[in-house]
Amino acid sequence: MSTDNAMKISADHLRRDAFLYVRQSSLRQVFENTESTKRQYALRDRAVALGWPIERVHVIDNDLGLSGAQSQDRDGFQRLVSEVAMGHAGIVLGLEVSRLARNNADWHRLLELAAMSRTLIMDEDGIYDAASFNDRMLLGLKGTMSEAELHILKSRLQGGILNKARRGELELPLPIGFVYTPDTRVVLDPDRQIQDTVRMLFDTFREAGSACAVVRRLRSEKILFPRRIRRGIGKGDVLWSEIDHSRLLQILHNPRYAGAFAYGRTRTVYNAKLKSVQQKMPRSDWQVLIPQAHEGYISWDEFERNQSSLEQNAVGFSPGLRGRMPRQGSGLLQGRVLCGRCGARMRVHYERFEDKLRPYYVCNEAVVRHAGKTCQWARGPAIDEAVSALLLEAMAPTAIEVALAVQQEISQRVEQAASLRDKQLQRARYEAELARRRYLKVDPDNRLVADALEADWNGKLRDLDALQREHERQNETDQSLLDGATQERIRALAADFPGIWNNERTSPVERKRMLGLLIEDVTLLVDEQINMHIRWRGGRTQSLAVTRPRPMAVIRKTPETVVALINELLETDNDQQIANRLNTLGHRNWRGEPFTLKKVMLVRRAYGLKTRFERLRESGMLTGEEVAHRLGVSATTVHQLGRDGVLKRHRYATNHRYLYEPPGNVRLAKGVGGRYGSRKPRLIDAQPIQQGAS
Numbered sequence: 001m002s003t004d005n006a007m008k009i010s011a012d013h014l015r016r017d018a019f020l021y022v023r024q025s026s027l028r029q030v031f032e033n034t035e036s037t038k039r040q041y042a043l044r045d046r047a048v049a050l051g052w053p054i055e056r057v058h059v060i061d062n063d064l065g066l067s068g069a070q071s072q073d074r075d076g077f078q079r080l081v082s083e084v085a086m087g088h089a090g091i092v093l094g095l096e097v098s099r100l101a102r103n104n105a106d107w108h109r110l111l112e113l114a115a116m117s118r119t120l121i122m123d124e125d126g127i128y129d130a131a132s133f134n135d136r137m138l139l140g141l142k143g144t145m146s147e148a149e150l151h152i153l154k155s156r157l158q159g160g161i162l163n164k165a166r167r168g169e170l171e172l173p174l175p176i177g178f179v180y181t182p183d184t185r186v187v188l189d190p191d192r193q194i195q196d197t198v199r200m201l202f203d204t205f206r207e208a209g210s211a212c213a214v215v216r217r218l219r220s221e222k223i224l225f226p227r228r229i230r231r232g233i234g235k236g237d238v239l240w241s242e243i244d245h246s247r248l249l250q251i252l253h254n255p256r257y258a259g260a261f262a263y264g265r266t267r268t269v270y271n272a273k274l275k276s277v278q279q280k281m282p283r284s285d286w287q288v289l290i291p292q293a294h295e296g297y298i299s300w301d302e303f304e305r306n307q308s309s310l311e312q313n314a315v316g317f318s319p320g321l322r323g324r325m326p327r328q329g330s331g332l333l334q335g336r337v338l339c340g341r342c343g344a345r346m347r348v349h350y351e352r353f354e355d356k357l358r359p360y361y362v363c364n365e366a367v368v369r370h371a372g373k374t375c376q377w378a379r380g381p382a383i384d385e386a387v388s389a390l391l392l393e394a395m396a397p398t399a400i401e402v403a404l405a406v407q408q409e410i411s412q413r414v415e416q417a418a419s420l421r422d423k424q425l426q427r428a429r430y431e432a433e434l435a436r437r438r439y440l441k442v443d444p445d446n447r448l449v450a451d452a453l454e455a456d457w458n459g460k461l462r463d464l465d466a467l468q469r470e471h472e473r474q475n476e477t478d479q480s481l482l483d484g485a486t487q488e489r490i491r492a493l494a495a496d497f498p499g500i501w502n503n504e505r506t507s508p509v510e511r512k513r514m515l516g517l518l519i520e521d522v523t524l525l526v527d528e529q530i531n532m533h534i535r536w537r538g539g540r541t542q543s544l545a546v547t548r549p550r551p552m553a554v555i556r557k558t559p560e561t562v563v564a565l566i567n568e569l570l571e572t573d574n575d576q577q578i579a580n581r582l583n584t585l586g587h588r589n590w591r592g593e594p595f596t597l598k599k600v601m602l603v604r605r606a607y608g609l610k611t612r613f614e615r616l617r618e619s620g621m622l623t624g625e626e627v628a629h630r631l632g633v634s635a636t637t638v639h640q641l642g643r644d645g646v647l648k649r650h651r652y653a654t655n656h657r658y659l660y661e662p663p664g665n666v667r668l669a670k671g672v673g674g675r676y677g678s679r680k681p682r683l684i685d686a687q688p689i690q691q692g693a694s
């Protein structure tokens with residue numbers, strides 16, 4: 001030990017503990033580079049030679065096999081930093097700077113804490129005081145060189161990998177359905193069952209156009225999908241199980257199945273917790289993409305179509321991704337209506353009307369994103385009916401072709417599924433036979449092994465029996481799809497496409513799927529009428545217009561002619577008489593119902609028409625009480641005189657309510673009754689009586 005190094009060690013340093021940090025970058029280095037590990041542990045003797053007792057030299061070696069590129073998940077380094085920060089460490093020992101940290105941020109943080117706590121740092125070259133400017137500058141240079149060394153090593157490795165990838169020769173883990181040959185060529189898996197199952201998956205997606213539909217179909221037909229164990233016990237073995245949605249999406253998005261070599265589809269990034277995660281990159285950022293690099297299950301054009309279908313099927317919030325997959329609801333154009341004003345995709349809104357949900361196509365993009373106003377909206381039934389009529393007209397010439405295509409598709413589907421089930425049954429027989437041969441080869445006296453092999457054989461036989469019964473049941477079901485009656489029914493249904501379309505048992509989802517096969521989208525422009533611009537699959541366009549449905553307030557509004565007629569009839573008739581008169585003339589309300597007393601009263605009140613009573617009063621008619629006061633009699637007498645025809649009266653309501661014409665300057669002459677005759681009361685002129693009295 002040099003004199004300068006000895007002078008840096010003080011009694012305060014010796015009073016604290018010494019910490020030896022041991023690290024190797026990988027487990028492979030731990031087992032193979034044993035000499036480096038021994039050199040690191042040997043620094044413990046150096047600490048003892050410097051004056052630290054052996055019991056106060058702490059070895060931190062729980063980071064063996066971890067990279068020093070970052071402090072994340074390095075518990076040993078975290079402990080070392082804590083001990084330095086709390087002033088418990090008098091000296092930190094490491095074989096070289098790269099053992100402590102390969103990251104300048106972690107290294108300088110340790111130097112700063114060591115300077116604050118007056119902690120020494122020692123490597124194989126000497127002892128350094130982090131509080132000294134010269135020593136700290138030297139340690140900083142060593143840390144920079146260590147980080148640069150790691151960068152150079154990584155650059156060399158990545159450069160070699162990228163160069164090999166650009167030639168398409170980089171060996172990457174292959175997805176199920178592919179294997180490497182001894183000369184590192186990529187070929188289809190020689191197992192025919194694996195090949196047929198993968199091909200069936202892509203055929204099913206080509207027909208259904210939905211990942212969820214593929215999963216449902218494969219599970220309903222009891223088709224198992226293979227997967228290969230990549231690590232651990234049984235590495236390389238193939239397991240068969242039901243496929244799930246995430247696994248299916250991985251297969252559909254993998255360009256390997258189109259025969260393309262791709263490198264750089266993912267990139268390692270750090271999240272908010274400084275943990276490395278894999279981020280998927282867009283195709284434009286892939287480092288290498290070589291189409292037709294090897295044999296595939298589908299063509300590159302079909303792979304592109306699959307990606308487009310999956311993108312359209314994705315349910316997102318952006319206008320380009322939302323609502324293209326058919327869902328529940330009677331709106332026929334759900335997800336396919338574009339606003340003719342702003343170009344956004346219109347949403348479907350449902351409101352209850354007459355115990356049914358009626359669809360409305362609404363463009364509320366400005367409402368959702370900018371707190372604005374609704375761009376435009378339209379009722380759905382009229383639009384759906386017009387598009388349905390156009391679709392039926394377009395489908396009429398191709399009905400027979402559709403029938404033949406459906407029949408052929410069902411036949412191919414049944415044959416393909418039956419072939420895969422036969423292969424599953426064949427594999428189950430082979431496994432049962434293999435278990436039997438293993439059992440027969442064992443020594444019968446070795447019961448521990450014999451019992452286990454016998455149980456395995458019995459389990460394989462039970463699986464074979466269950467698979468055999470399921471195979472027979474599924475074959476019977478498939479045969480029912482191919483009998484003559486079924487084929488004739490398919491031809492009849494295809495020829496009667498309008499009957500299929502309008503059938504009550506045809507769900508809205510199925511109608512939307514049929515429509516999606518022919519129509520790309522529909523652009524709406526709501527003005528005095530609804531203008532529709534239809535874009536068919538293939539690029540052909542067609543325009544049509546439908547009458548804009550009147551608002552409910554206008555529909556419920558009574559026609560002006562009926563209101564004028566009611567106003568005219570109120571001069572001579574009451575409400576009940578007017579209702580009878582309107583029904584006789586053939587007038588009805590907005591629901592098509594005949595008029596009643598209450599309906600006439602409602603119209604009269606809504607339009608502010610004067611009642612029959614008000615009109616009679618304005619013309620000078622008097623009530624019974626007013627006439628009785630003039631004549632000096634009771635109201636009952638007045639009503640009786642009205643019934644007898646002595647007073648002229650006019651009915652203004654249905655329950656015998658009348659108004660009377662003014663009697664004038666008259667007086668009432670009482671009637672006379674007797675055995676030989678009688679005389680009814682009458683009105684006589686009151687003027688002569690007044691003259692005679694005078």
